[in-house]
Amino acid sequence: MKIRDRLNGHDASEYRPKMKILFAIVAVCLSILIVRLWYLQVIRGDELKQRSENNSIRLRKIVPSRGYIMDRNGLVLVENQPAFNIVYVPNRAKDIHGILKKMEHLYAENSLSFPSDPFLNKSIKPFVPIKLEKNISREKLALVETNAIDLPGISIEVVPVRKYSGDKMMSQIIGYIGEISQKELEKNETGDYSSGDFIGKQGIERYLDPYLRGKNGAERVEVNALGRTLKTVGAIEPTPGHNIVLTIDYALQKTAWDAIDGKAGSVVVMDPRDGSILVMASSPSFDSNLFLGGISFADWERLASDPLYPMENRAISGQYPPGSTYKPIIAAAALQEGIITPDTTFFCDGTFSFGNRTFRCWQKHGHGNVNLHRAIVESCDVYFYNVGKMLGVDKLHEYARGFGLGEQTGVDLPREKSGLVPSKQWKMKRFGNAWQPGETISISIGQGYNLVTPLQLLNAYCALANGGTLYRPIIIRRIDTPDGKPYKVFNPEKRGKIPVSQKNIDILNYALWGVVNEGGGTGYALRRAEADVCGKTGTSQVVGLPSDEKARRLKQMALRYKDHALFVCFAPYKNPEIAVAVVMENAGGGGAAAAPVARKIIDAYFNAKTPVKKRQPLMADHTAGENRG
Amino acid sequence: MKFDRRLFTSFDWTLFSVVLGLVIIGIVNIYSAGFSMHEIKQNPQYIKQIQWVIVGLAAMVVAFCIDYRIIARYAYVIYGISLLLLIAVFLYGTTTNGSQRWIILWGFSFQPSELMKLTVIIALAKFFDDYNLTGGYELRDLCVPFLIMLAPFLLIIKQPDLGTALILAIIFVSMVIFVGIRFKSFLIACCTGLLLAPLSWFFLKEYQKERILTVFNPERDPLGTGYHIIQSIIAVGSGGIFGKGYLKGTQTQLQFLPEQHTDFVFSVFAEEWGFLGGFLLVFMFLMLILWGFKIALHSRDLLGTLIAYGITMLIFWKVFINIGMVLGILPVVGIPLPFLSYGGSAIVVLMMGIGILMNVSMRRFILQS
Numbered sequence: 001m002k003i004r005d006r007l008n009g010h011d012a013s014e015y016r017p018k019m020k021i022l023f024a025i026v027a028v029c030l031s032i033l034i035v036r037l038w039y040l041q042v043i044r045g046d047e048l049k050q051r052s053e054n055n056s057i058r059l060r061k062i063v064p065s066r067g068y069i070m071d072r073n074g075l076v077l078v079e080n081q082p083a084f085n086i087v088y089v090p091n092r093a094k095d096i097h098g099i100l101k102k103m104e105h106l107y108a109e110n111s112l113s114f115p116s117d118p119f120l121n122k123s124i125k126p127f128v129p130i131k132l133e134k135n136i137s138r139e140k141l142a143l144v145e146t147n148a149i150d151l152p153g154i155s156i157e158v159v160p161v162r163k164y165s166g167d168k169m170m171s172q173i174i175g176y177i178g179e180i181s182q183k184e185l186e187k188n189e190t191g192d193y194s195s196g197d198f199i200g201k202q203g204i205e206r207y208l209d210p211y212l213r214g215k216n217g218a219e220r221v222e223v224n225a226l227g228r229t230l231k232t233v234g235a236i237e238p239t240p241g242h243n244i245v246l247t248i249d250y251a252l253q254k255t256a257w258d259a260i261d262g263k264a265g266s267v268v269v270m271d272p273r274d275g276s277i278l279v280m281a282s283s284p285s286f287d288s289n290l291f292l293g294g295i296s297f298a299d300w301e302r303l304a305s306d307p308l309y310p311m312e313n314r315a316i317s318g319q320y321p322p323g324s325t326y327k328p329i330i331a332a333a334a335l336q337e338g339i340i341t342p343d344t345t346f347f348c349d350g351t352f353s354f355g356n357r358t359f360r361c362w363q364k365h366g367h368g369n370v371n372l373h374r375a376i377v378e379s380c381d382v383y384f385y386n387v388g389k390m391l392g393v394d395k396l397h398e399y400a401r402g403f404g405l406g407e408q409t410g411v412d413l414p415r416e417k418s419g420l421v422p423s424k425q426w427k428m429k430r431f432g433n434a435w436q437p438g439e440t441i442s443i444s445i446g447q448g449y450n451l452v453t454p455l456q457l458l459n460a461y462c463a464l465a466n467g468g469t470l471y472r473p474i475i476i477r478r479i480d481t482p483d484g485k486p487y488k489v490f491n492p493e494k495r496g497k498i499p500v501s502q503k504n505i506d507i508l509n510y511a512l513w514g515v516v517n518e519g520g521g522t523g524y525a526l527r528r529a530e531a532d533v534c535g536k537t538g539t540s541q542v543v544g545l546p547s548d549e550k551a552r553r554l555k556q557m558a559l560r561y562k563d564h565a566l567f568v569c570f571a572p573y574k575n576p577e578i579a580v581a582v583v584m585e586n587a588g589g590g591g592a593a594a595a596p597v598a599r600k601i602i603d604a605y606f607n608a609k610t611p612v613k614k615r616q617p618l619m620a621d622h623t624a625g626e627n628r629g
Numbered sequence: 630m631k632f633d634r635r636l637f638t639s640f641d642w643t644l645f646s647v648v649l650g651l652v653i654i655g656i657v658n659i660y661s662a663g664f665s666m667h668e669i670k671q672n673p674q675y676i677k678q679i680q681w682v683i684v685g686l687a688a689m690v691v692a693f694c695i696d697y698r699i700i701a702r703y704a705y706v707i708y709g710i711s712l713l714l715l716i717a718v719f720l721y722g723t724t725t726n727g728s729q730r731w732i733i734l735w736g737f738s739f740q741p742s743e744l745m746k747l748t749v750i751i752a753l754a755k756f757f758d759d760y761n762l763t764g765g766y767e768l769r770d771l772c773v774p775f776l777i778m779l780a781p782f783l784l785i786i787k788q789p790d791l792g793t794a795l796i797l798a799i800i801f802v803s804m805v806i807f808v809g810i811r812f813k814s815f816l817i818a819c820c821t822g823l824l825l826a827p828l829s830w831f832f833l834k835e836y837q838k839e840r841i842l843t844v845f846n847p848e849r850d851p852l853g854t855g856y857h858i859i860q861s862i863i864a865v866g867s868g869g870i871f872g873k874g875y876l877k878g879t880q881t882q883l884q885f886l887p888e889q890h891t892d893f894v895f896s897v898f899a900e901e902w903g904f905l906g907g908f909l910l911v912f913m914f915l916m917l918i919l920w921g922f923k924i925a926l927h928s929r930d931l932l933g934t935l936i937a938y939g940i941t942m943l944i945f946w947k948v949f950i951n952i953g954m955v956l957g958i959l960p961v962v963g964i965p966l967p968f969l970s971y972g973g974s975a976i977v978v979l980m981m982g983i984g985i986l987m988n989v990s991m992r993r994f995i996l997q998s
Contacts, residue, residue, distance in 0.1 A: 040866040048866025
């Protein structure tokens with residue numbers, strides 16, 4: 001091989017045959033393109049032309065109007081109202097920045113401020129309207145409308161938005177809606193949701209979203225060469241959402257909210273005859289209206305970082321040691337198991353020794369000789385230490401579960417907690433070590449590992465009140481079609497019977513009556529002229545046992561180590577029709593801090609009832625109170 | 630070098646007219662592609678394209694005034710500078726649509742990978758001219774040219790810009806076939822290539838695999854990857870024989886076509902001008918390529934032949950792959966259509982290439998004497 005002389009030896013004709021072949025290849029390749037072009041444009045031309053014409057018809061979503069939410073008396077709690085957005089359609093005006101300047105100027109003249117969006121530039125796509133400002137005030141609306149001629153491309157869009165009445169008093173149950181998130185879209189398997197849709201994020205709005213939202217409609221609009229709508233070719237009307245009727249009583253809810261506003265705690269009120277919830281209030285709360293059109297970052301930060309969790313529905317998500325409100329359940333177990341009779345007495349000197357530990361009664365000096373009735377009325381701890389010791393943890397567990405504790409009540413709300421009823425098995429699984437007999441002593445006065453939600457506790461008491469039936473609490477009474485016909489009615493649903501005989505239930509209810517109406521009773525705050533309320537106080541310890549010196553000192557140091565106050569009651573004593581549970585966080589003793597709240601509700605309930613009011617009890621009457629006297 | 634009157638008398642008017650015709654069609658077409666946006670955009674693309682064409686014409690003049698033999702003398706230097714620019718992109722480049730291709734030079738955003746195509750052709754031509762072997766090359770002779778191609782290839786694929794990298798590789802193969810390779814070496818290279826091809830599948834990004842799979846079945850994902858192809862096919866096909874008329878392509882004007890200024894300009898053209906327009910355009914490219922081959926054949930030295938051939942093949946492959954992709958017979962790899970697609974760097978570099986082609990064309994008469 002030799003390197004040839006570059007210039008003189010070049011003979012291009014040497015490459016001629018190769019060049020011919022290469023050119024032939026090029027020609028063949030380009031011919032393939034021509035053939036393909038022929039195939040698409042001539043052979044399939046008509047078909048594809050058809051498709052391109054269909055292409056110029058665009059589908060546009062029509063948003064349905066979301067269902068209303070009403071209270072049990074038909075009072076509208078959540079409705080829709082028109083909101084006005086300022087929209088800019090990019091193809092009508094030449095220069096968006098000029099228009100924005102104009103608007104800013106116009107606003108400034110009327111001392112209004114215009115929110116500027118630095119990302120506006122990037123999001124401009126032809127024919128896709130951009131929201132410049134959401135939910136504008138009437139003042140701005142008037143201003144823009146009157147100056148419409150000077151603002152080409154700017155238009156007002158009317159969209160329905162939610163209106164939540166009642167401020168904060170029931171935000172956790174009602175919840176709120178927001179634009180569907182990417183995650184929610186991915187989870188959406190039914191294909192009912194599309195991006196840009198609004199979806200319930202919390203509470204009833206979330207739980208009943210499939211009913212409330214209705215069905216998107218669509219219209220086929222023909223767009224002209226400039227993309228402007230020429231006419232609507234056809235439309236599928238949207239189906240409005242269903243209306244929801246709750247079991248909540250707005251007036252009573254307001255009474256409850258006013259009583260706990262400004263404190264941390266919750267109130268649940270139920271009708272023991274059918275398990276319907278009349279009141280569910282949780283404080284602190286938030287305003288659902290904040291979420292309209294997207295919550296501002298500052299507001300969200302404030303809500304999310306609040307140490308008192310205003311977004312949490314304490315009535316179903318708050319878990320507390322039940323304290324002394326647990327005692328009737330232990331008493332029921334002991335009576336039913338035949339371990340004690342109503343006449344069994346124990347001597348209380350203020351302390352109870354077990355192993356090398358000493359448990360105390362809340363009454364330092366002791367209650368002396370007490371029988372079951374007095375033990376419940378005065379809430380004697382020592383009595384129940386003795387009873388609990390004799391029952392053992394597994395019997396306690398069995399009966400607590402029998403009252404529906406330790407599992408979700410099944411109420412139709414998202415994020416319900418199940419509480420906790422400890423057992424030997426549970427402890428082994430959870431901590432990997434054996435149950436200590438001393439722990440039984442703690443749980444027999446409702447402390448230790450025990451955890452209940454206010455709703456669970458109330459539901460258990462309702463079972464005592466109604467003669468033993470455990471209901472699934474209902475908060476939704478009906479789902480109505482948009483034209484007002486009942487679509488789905490939620491009937492009272494029995495979950496079962498508590499494992500206690502009627503005779504024993506009567507004994508317990510009489511004791512609960514005594515708590516309120518007898519001398520020395522801890523629930524004296526509910527002592528009404530009618531003497532018709534039964535109840536039980538409770539104090540749930542936040543830190544350890546009182547015998548623990550360190551905890552005691554901590555308790556004095558910080559509010560958040562202060563005890564929670566509990567109170568559960570029902571009335572009237574004969575044929576109860578209302579039951580109330582109150583939990584006030586870090587408020588101290590149940591009798592002093594929680595009972596007055598319950599009093600207000602009981603009073604309001606019966607005051608509203610006094611003018612001729614017929615309430616049809618859903619349950620057959622049962623007689624109680626043979627022990628009265 | 631003193632002024633030679635023959636530079637003008639022998640000016641390649643045919644080549645110039647074809648290219649000017651294509652560029653004008655391009656501007657007219659880009660005007661249509663962006664027509665529905667003109668009211669909104671402050672600086673429409675067709676204006677920018679005109680500006681770039683003017684810059685391109687200047688580059689063309691520069692490219693044909695300097696004797697291509699002088700350019701080739703500095704081939705490796707130019708190659709080195711281009712490579713440094715590519716590395717600069719890698720280090721300081723700006724990212725658009727997830728790939729890092731641009732650097733800012735004197736206030737212009739510039740795509741060195743476009744320049745690299747031309748530089749590689751000149752460097753390869755220089756190499757094969759310097760080491761011209763009779764009887765074909767063996768694999769070991771091809772190591773250096775392979776590396777010349779490989780270095781920018783790897784840098785570009787990393788951006789990632791699969792299309793441009795692919796063009797580099799195809800140019801390399803085209804040139805090697807032209808200068809001649811021993812049959813045995815050719816077989817070995819083919820076998821290695823076939824063995825490595827399945828491996829390279831694993832190095833492709835997910836979206837690139839998608840695109841390749843979508844060619845075989847566009848309905849695979851009609852709103853995702855297949856959307857480009859389906860909309861493009863509808864646009865082209867709906868043009869029929871005579872087209873829908875200028876500025877009347879519904880697919881184009883209603884913005885159903887993605888990337889309609891750049892990679893999918895041909896569908897805009899075919900929709901509005903129909904089969905007649907499309908045929909004419911492809912025919913113009915065929916004329917251009919034929920003319921390029923003629924220049925290569927009539928060059929007075931091997932260097933000129935190789936440069937002219939390389940540039941012609943560059944245009945051919947870009948045309949074939951781009952239109953093939955628009956018509957749904959090749960994967961969507963992101964190669965613009967020469968002279969018609971919107972894009973500053975590409976048009977300037979292409980016109981520079983045409984300048985060099987004219988350069989070779991004219992000097993055959995000068996060198997004759």
